[in-house]
Amino acid sequence: MRTALVIGTGLIGTSAALALAARGVTVHLADHDPDRASTAAALGAGTDEAPAGPVDLAVVAVPPAHVARTLADAMRRGLARGYIDVASVKGGPRRELEALGCDLAPYIGTHPMAGKEKSGPLAASADLFEGRPWVLTPTRDSDTEVFNLALELIALCRAVPVVMDADGHDRAVALVSHTPQLVSSMVAARLEEADETAVRLCGQGIRDVTRIAASDPRMWVEILSANPGPVADVLSGLAADLEETVQALRALQSGDEAKRRGGADGIEDVLRRGNTGRERVPGKHGSAPAAYEVVAVLISDQPGQLARIFADAGHAGVNIEDVRIEHATGQQAGLVQLMVEPASADTLARTLVERGWSLRR
Structure with missing residues (x-):
């Protein structure tokens, strides 16, 4: 890869551009807001001048709702030999491209599993993706050349490629990314009108749980709007657990000893299931979790x-x-x-x- 075009110079697009530029790729930057592209260029992510001809790879880094039309426009204009997007949802954009009549051979959907609570080019960094999974969702129609270009991009960003089915990816991120964001925000919302004395007692536990609640609401509305079904499915299961836990806690308030024992068993069950689930979270360098x-x-x-x-x-x-x-x-x-x-x-x-x-x- 010698040349690339990054369309969308927010956190992810600018970070990818910084990584590519640092490794000798000529990167062209484009954004609906010229000031953002200029800011990214000033940071060393590339040039905000349009390429003279088709580049090797176009990286579309726009919100999920705009991915398909942005890709379709870039393909129609012949801006690159290959095209990828980096949106956090994969199934919807691919189906929209099909509905628009686009040739999907030069396209592969991808998603780097990296980010920050802050957004925009000023939050970007060339090492954002180092050691992080970067999902690719090729289909039977995908050109081998484009797949290789995508793998080269991932290598230049020092990420770890993971190949998945698009809809399987969307179900996975609903569980490990999208639902945690909502739950974090819901817990943090309990603090909005809490007594100041209670807030002053905040320790590491509440800080850990609410860290990602600082994320940009508008960005997350766009993400969740592109993956509502899988997220709702996960939340439905969580809601059932919450209801059972509420009932168990009410039982602990009861004067009936049998109900109290049942409530304690219910609480212990959810806590033990949590232990089991936490043990499945990958440890250092993606290896099995270690007990430190x-x-x-x-x-x-x-x-x-x-x-x-x-x-x-x-x-x-x-x-x-x-x-x-x-x-x-x-x-x-x-x-x-x-x-x-x-x-x-x-x-x-x-x-x-x-x-x-x-x-x-």
């Missing part, structure tokens, strides 16, 4: 503290597998939770204490 031990270190909110901890862990010869920070309410301090292999936990704890750190159990 946590070494919690009290840390002050000052420059260089994290660097010191990591340096001391390196001195102990211990690899930090993951890290989380819990900030103390009303204090310039917090807990750094260092996740390490269980066999390394004692060594790390001993070394940190020797070097003046205060641990918390």
Whole structure:
């Protein structure tokens, strides 16, 4: 791939353009808002000048509702040898292209499983896709050349290709992406009019659950509008679980001992099912989940503290597998939770204490 055209210079389009440009591809940028394309160009994502002729690959990075018509227009104008889109829904756009009478041979639907709560070109980064799954949904009609171009794009972005059926993809993202967004927003909405005293008690749990609730509502309306059926199916199952859990909690309020036992069993059942489901979430580098031990270190909110901890862990010869920070309410301090292999936990704890750190159990 020597040349590419990115149509749509938001977070995903600009990030892909940055990655391609950094690896020597001549990237042309286009957007319905010329200022966004100019901003992306100023960031080093390419040029906002139109290509002189057909490019090797056109990347359509527009909202799902506009994918089919944008692709159809690009194909009609002969802008590229091959065409892909990066929308988070795949079945609908493909069927719309068929309805518009487009030749689907030079087209493959794709979806990089990466993003941020922020949107727009200024939020973009060339490393956004590194190590992340990038789904391709080819059909029997897809040209091998276009498939290879798409694979090359994914390699240049240092992502991991995953081939799926388009409708299977849409059901999958309804479960692992779209429904979590809605649930996160629903939980965060409970805080909107909550008492300030309650909000001040927010800890890491509520922060984790509501992190993605900061996402752009307009963007998510467009995504959910393109995949309503599969998301509604997942939410229907979740609603049934919620209703059973509500009934179990009401039973725990009862003075009837038998009802209380039944309620406790119901709560335990949903919690255990949650344990089982959580265990299926891929671990580090996509491997099977690993059980790490946590070494919690009290840390002050000052420059260089994290660097010191990591340096001391390196001195102990211990690899930090993951890290989380819990900030103390009303204090310039917090807990750094260092996740390490269980066999390394004692060594790390001993070394940190020797070097003046205060641990918390």
